[in-house]
Amino acid sequence: MTSTGAVVKKPGSTRNTKTGSWRTFKPIIDMDKCIDCENCYLFCPEGCINKEYEIDYDYCKGCGICATECPVKAVKMERE
Amino acid sequence: MVLKIATANRAVAEAAKLSNVNVIPVYPITPATSIAEYLAKFVADGEMDAEYVRVESEHSAMSVAIGASSTGARVFTATSSQGLALMHEVLFIAAGMRAPIVMANANRALSAPLSIWNDQQDSISERDSGWIQIYAENAQEALDFVIQSYRITEHPEVLLPAMVCLDGFILTHTVEPVDVPEKEVVSDFVSTYKPANAILDPENPMSIGTFTDPNYYMEARHDMYNAMINSKNIIRNVNKEFGEIFGREYDFVENYRCDDAEIIIVAMGSVCGTVKDVIDEIRREGEKVGLLKLRVFRPFPTDEINAVVKNADKIAVLDKNVSFDIGGALYNEIKAKLDVDAYGFIIGLGGRDVTPEHIRKIVKETKKPEKDVQWIGLREEEI
């Protein structure tokens, strides 16, 4: 293979690596309780929760920050 | 063409000015300082439309150079000795990131003991960094090689940085006649830099300087190895084109009276001028001696050297550097790559003047060699 300067020309290509497999606990959002504060969206290290509060489980590593930071306890961490 | 009388440092600065350079990050160091000063003045006087970055160290000079080059700018910098050594880490990175940077190195001894004078230990110590290395015999060559280097380094099949080496003081501070080409002619020759591999541009985002695990590192280095080999063709073509336009032809090596020579001296840089004069004298005395001047040290032109030296009885290799216990770098490379009867001579370290007597002694010693490696010009008295 060739690799001139090991430049990566495919932006965002870490998406090829599904870090969801790192997870032990899985966040589940109870939309009935959600007050749309955006904490989970802002604080997600993976950026895998969107503004509709859908979690992309392909990448969620299960850190639980979203559950901790939810002011109304709408996010539960469940065993995979 | 304008014939000027100037130092090699002035010639090098003129070359950068002529080559449409965008960014100049430079940190002054003797004997390269006046290059930095001339360029600063060119920019201050509006003679040169470039960003002059007054960095706080040589390490940062090369780092700025990589950042700027990666953003699509043509870059020039200059350094010497301790400065080059401080850059060591970043030199490897510039080459590994395939940044086509051109740098002048005013060859000077490395500490300790401290010396500001000439030898070539500094650049030779960076021979494995992945930089193309070209050695100038005089101010004209220094100017021409800087201009040529942009065409070589920026070629998509090369993309390796280039170091133009000029002997400290002996060239950097000596005034002599130099042909300074017209701006338009050089501008046409070098055009403007168009990044062929990588560029930091939000329109086309890419990541430069990534992290490789053992699955990928070797390939990147192997590509550099191939690029260095490929650069030979590019250097050859650029030489040819340069010769047609500027009337000065260069090759990887210069054959000075070698065709029938029994003894051939191999050397790089400014000492070659003195050697040529001595060869003329010795030839008048009836001895067949020639000089192979090595212009391009990396890539190493094995075939070109061999074509010139293969019929000689003995080869004397001059090194202004030393690899402790095994002699100079050039001597060792000649021994390793060619099937010749070669002897090594360490000369001119730390600015020790290399005189015609030294060259005569080397020729004499080569005829009846007692040792593989000898130091020439050492003081005999005790202090």
Place this chain on the structure above:
Amino acid sequence: MKITEKEFLAPGHRACAGCGEPIGVRLALKVLGENTIAVSPTGCLEVITSPYPETAWEIPWIHVAFENAGAVASGVEAALKSLGRKSNVVVFAGDGGTADIGFQSLSGAMERNHDIIYICIDNEAYMNTGVQRSGATPYGASTMTSPAGKKSFGEDKPKKNLPMIMVAHNVPYVATASISYPEDFMKKVKKASETEGSSYIHLHQPCTTGWGFDPSKTIELGRLAVETGAWILYEVENGDFKVTYRPAQRKPLIEYLKAQKRFKHLKEAEVAMLQDYVDRTCSEYGV
């Protein structure tokens, strides 16, 4: 504050679960937008985001070495200027690459006042290589190279005051921030992007691995640091100092300390000494 929903740091990066660093980068880039070039020195962020042949970066990004992010960003900025192009140039550097080995090149860049935004993401030790102390490691923290022991209570020097050193460089905009106060942080990034010349933001970032706490508590720890006064949020705009967040009632430092393994060894007297140090600093800064 209105920010784009677009993510400029893709998932799939290799950070630890619960890592605060990508949070800081995500939030900053949401403010800066896509016309941005990022520079990183060697460190956690570089390693986790650029595993060849993949990259997490959606914007142009460059890494050169550990100690030269300031210089590399200077080069990027100088090139943009020379070529007549306009983009934000932002550095995301760790505390080691900023306070220690990269300090000289940072100082040079700030002194030259390049139009760049330098964000030091400070997790208070060399986390990339397994938690060795840096100049930003706080008083009393136990690291692999400042271990607590019979004759040591851990790091024996207070944290180097990088933001104030940057103020001394006459940088037009200097601020401290915390990933736990996103609104405050993003406002500061915005100000930095509107500043002509250099801006420096020192972003406090709890590290689950290096500090020793549960990955879910990253934001909580950052908040505790600010609420106890161990980390103070302020900005210095053209020399004018202003605290941007003042805890109503400062919590005792012990609440912050006891939540982390790196302070577990501290004895009562040592905690009191640290509390005293924090009190003095807070009164100095008016918190």
Place this chain on the structure above:
Amino acid sequence: MIEIRFHGRGGQGAVTAAEILAKAAFQDGKYSQAFPFFGVERRGAPVLAFSRIDDKPIRQRYQVYEPNYVIVQDDGLLKVVDVFSGLKKRGKVILNTKNSVEVKEEYDVYKIDATGIALDILGVPIVNTVMLGAFAAATGEVSLDSIIKIIKETFPGKIGEKNAEAAKIAYNQIKG
């Protein structure tokens, strides 16, 4: 090829003199070279500089050991430096002095009170351009016109004019 060695003190402009001489010779249509023995000497210490002039390109790169001419910018140097070292037989010495100095017979010595001329014309005891005027007269190796042209190029404006005048006075004094 002719070779010239300049002896001076740091600050007296010996290095500049060697360069002006090389440039003037070049102006006359010859090939030339000039370089200092670049030390770390500061103001006042003895310094050396060299010029070479030839009809063909100059390739050699070592110091001048057997000069045809020696220019001594300060007679005080005679006590501390062997300014005659290697000087070719019948080689010429241009010596700045107002005293009667004893020198070996095998050399032609041209004495000139360059310091006096410099003080009169320039108001400072910097003698390098004065010595070049004297050199042109004593040796004929370079034209006074070229020396004057290069002096004016090197020092633009009034200073150049004055230096040129000083060189001319020295030239005429030696020519007698």
